[in-house]
Amino acid sequence: MTKFTDKALTGYPMAFYFTAMQSFDGRMAEVESELPRLNTMRQEQHRLFLAFDTAYKNSLKNQLSDTIKKKDDERDHIAYVMERVAKLWGEKLDDEMQAIHGRRVAQVFKDFDFRITEALVAENAKIQNIEQRFAEPQLAADLAAMGLTELNRRLSTLTAEIIQLMNQRSEEQSTIIVGELKAAREVLDAHYRAFITYLNAVQELQPEEGISQAAQYYNEDIRKIDIQIAQSRRKKKDEDVKPEDDSQDDSQDGEVTPVKPE
Numbered sequence: 001m002t003k004f005t006d007k008a009l010t011g012y013p014m015a016f017y018f019t020a021m022q023s024f025d026g027r028m029a030e031v032e033s034e035l036p037r038l039n040t041m042r043q044e045q046h047r048l049f050l051a052f053d054t055a056y057k058n059s060l061k062n063q064l065s066d067t068i069k070k071k072d073d074e075r076d077h078i079a080y081v082m083e084r085v086a087k088l089w090g091e092k093l094d095d096e097m098q099a100i101h102g103r104r105v106a107q108v109f110k111d112f113d114f115r116i117t118e119a120l121v122a123e124n125a126k127i128q129n130i131e132q133r134f135a136e137p138q139l140a141a142d143l144a145a146m147g148l149t150e151l152n153r154r155l156s157t158l159t160a161e162i163i164q165l166m167n168q169r170s171e172e173q174s175t176i177i178v179g180e181l182k183a184a185r186e187v188l189d190a191h192y193r194a195f196i197t198y199l200n201a202v203q204e205l206q207p208e209e210g211i212s213q214a215a216q217y218y219n220e221d222i223r224k225i226d227i228q229i230a231q232s233r234r235k236k237k238d239e240d241v242k243p244e245d246d247s248q249d250d251s252q253d254g255e256v257t258p259v260k261p262e
Contacts, residue, residue: 001207023221055184075158076116101142
C-alpha cells in the first residue's frame with residue numbers, strides 16, 4: 001500500500017505551497033472511508049485550506065488596486081489624445097508654422113517609445129521623463145498652441161497620484177495582509193503535517209485502497225511541483241548571472257504550474 005510523502009513543505013514558495021495544498025485537498029475529497037477520525041481531519045483540513053485560500057487572495061489584491069486602475073485608465077486616455085492630436089497637427093496641417101508644434105510634441109512621445117499598454121512602473125517613469133521635456137519653454141509653448149496645456153497638467157497630476165497610491169499599496173501588503181497570510185499558512189501546515197502522519201499510520205495498521213490511490217496521485221503531484229520549483233530557482237540563478245539571456249527553455253512534459261486562487 002502506498003503512503004503519503006511526509007516531506008515538509010515549509011520551504012515551498014507561496015504559490016507552489018498553495019498548489020500543493022490545493023492538490024492535497026482535492027485528492028482527499030475523493031477518498032471514500034468510514035474512519036471517523038479521517039473524516040473529521042479531512043473536514044478540518046478543508047476548512048483551514050479555505051481560510052488560507054482567502055488570505056492568499058487578499059495578498060494578491062488590494063482595495064487600492066481599483067483606484068489605481070481607474071486613474072491609469074484616465075491617464076492612458078489623456079496620453080493617447082495628446083499624442084494623436086500632436087501627430088495629426090504635424091501631418092495634416094498645411095500651415096508649416098502650426099504643423100511644427102505638433103511634430104515637436106509628437107517627437108517627445110516617440111523619443112521615449114511611449115505606449116499606454118506598458119506596465120505601470122515603466123509608464124510612470126516614461127511620463128515623468130516626458131513631463132521634464134514638456135516643461136522646456138519651447139515645448140510648453142507648443143502644447144499651449146494646440147490647447148493641450150490643461151491635459152498635460154492632468155497627465156502629470158495623475159501620474160504623481162498613481163505613484164503615491166502604488167507606494168501605499170506596497171506598504172499595506174507588506175504588513176497586515178502578509179501577516180494574515182503567514183498565520184493562515186502556519187495553522188494549515190500544522191494540521192496538514194498531523195493529517196499526513198495519521199494517514200500513514202492508517203496505512204501501516206489497516207491500509208485502505210482509497211487512501212493508497214490518493215497517496216499515489218498526491219505523491220506524483222508533489223514530484224512535479226518539486227521539479228517546477230527547481231526549474232524556477234535555476235532560471236532565476238541564470239538570470240542573475242546573465243539577465244539579458246532569456247532564450248533558454250526549461251519546460252518539461254508533465255510540469256505543474258503554480259496556480260492563483262480563482
